[in-house]
Amino acid sequence: MKTYRGSCHCATVVFEIDTDLKTLAMCNCSICRRRNAVMARVAAQRFRLVAGQDALTLYQFNTRTAKHYFCRHCGIYPFHRPRVAPDAYAVNVFCLDGLSAEEIARLPVRRFDGRSFSSVE
Ligand SMILES: [Zn+2]
Numbered sequence: 001m002k003t004y005r006g007s008c009h010c011a012t013v014v015f016e017i018d019t020d021l022k023t024l025a026m027c028n029c030s031i032c033r034r035r036n037a038v039m040a041r042v043a044a045q046r047f048r049l050v051a052g053q054d055a056l057t058l059y060q061f062n063t064r065t066a067k068h069y070f071c072r073h074c075g076i077y078p079f080h081r082p083r084v085a086p087d088a089y090a091v092n093v094f095c096l097d098g099l100s101a102e103e104i105a106r107l108p109v110r111r112f113d114g115r116s117f118s119s120v121e
Contacts, residue, residue: 005050006095008071008078013052015078017042017091024093024107029114031061031068035077038104039090047079047089084117 002021007014017040025039026032032039052071059068066083070076079091093104 004096004099006078006091006097008052008055008076008095009074010071010076012055012073013069013071013076013078014050015091016048016050017089017096018046021093021099021107024104024109025090025112026109027112027114029117032114037077038093038109040093040096041082041085041088041090044087044089047091084112 001018003016003018004021005014005016019040019042021040025041026037027039055071055073056069057072059070060066063083065086067081067086069078069080071078076095077092078095079089082088082090093099094101
């Protein structure tokens with residue numbers, strides 16, 4: 001298992017995850033499709049917030065179960081706590097260092113039908 005470090009655009013929010021990055025996920029729910037996120041899910045014990053706790057702004061909607069975080073300085077979405085797995089973290093793989101867009105494109109992507117799961121739409 002590798003350790004990846006990630007950050008928001010202004011580098012105020014910095015985090016680390018331990019993962020093999022075997023499968024990524026995309027979701028078609030109302031927020032994921034707007035932020036066009038490609039995500040990697042890790043268990044909470046494999047996620048560490050290194051810096052930027054004070055810069056994280058929490059956004060919630062609908063059932064208010066999921067916790068969507070973004071940096072209040074640069075607006076980037078670095079990670080969230082998913083509604084389907086509140087004990088896990090889903091991170092924005094494009095925030096990870098040392099992982100090119102080409103490498104990301106080669107990884108299998110699981111499509112999650114969050115739109116049907118939503119109780120709003
Ligand atoms: Zn930032």
